[in-house]
Amino acid sequence: MEAEKQVPEPNQTPETGGPQWGRIVAWVGLLSLLGLVGLGLVRAQRGPVGVGDPAPDFVLTTYQGDQFDSQDLRGKVVVLNFWASWCKPCEQEAADLESAWRYFEPSGDVIFLGVAYTDTPTESQKYLDKFEITYPNGDDLGTRISQAYRITGVPETYIIGPDGLIAHDQIGPFMSLGQIQSAVEAALAP
Numbered sequence: 001m002e003a004e005k006q007v008p009e010p011n012q013t014p015e016t017g018g019p020q021w022g023r024i025v026a027w028v029g030l031l032s033l034l035g036l037v038g039l040g041l042v043r044a045q046r047g048p049v050g051v052g053d054p055a056p057d058f059v060l061t062t063y064q065g066d067q068f069d070s071q072d073l074r075g076k077v078v079v080l081n082f083w084a085s086w087c088k089p090c091e092q093e094a095a096d097l098e099s100a101w102r103y104f105e106p107s108g109d110v111i112f113l114g115v116a117y118t119d120t121p122t123e124s125q126k127y128l129d130k131f132e133i134t135y136p137n138g139d140d141l142g143t144r145i146s147q148a149y150r151i152t153g154v155p156e157t158y159i160i161g162p163d164g165l166i167a168h169d170q171i172g173p174f175m176s177l178g179q180i181q182s183a184v185e186a187a188l189a190p
Helices: 021-045 088-107 121-130 141-149 177-188
Strands: 059-061 067-069 077-083 110-116 137-139 156-160 166-171
Touching (some): 110 121
Parallel strands (some): 077 110
Antiparallel strands (some): 059 067
């Protein structure tokens, strides 16, 4: 009498007769990876945040160790400036940003925050000293803040209104102190 060959079930491997879990896990992993890549591509195509958009939340730790949480700053106008010590256009606006900060600081209604983008703390501090910058500044560790704002380069400045919406976006350097003051005053207006 001849022995019949046993044919494995469709979801079983011929050797063990068990489910094909390895293949299932591999397909799930591959599909997850493709989903993440696709999400990244969609985010990259959206461009930076713009006027009227909700400002992405962030926490900035300054070089002095202070923390600024964007949620705690609601009700104020926030001038969020992305810069780098190696950025020549950043140097063009540095003195004007500092002057604008000194002009608005006494009101208590406006806070300027500088975000050093892909820079070293040593070079950042030299830059701040050179331009006598007194408003709070810190590193964008892991580029979390710049990714949230989807910046395309430096300098970029986002003025966030008291309502948490982007009131002004400046791609490239401000051209004058007056331009900065006008943008901040517009964000302060009810």
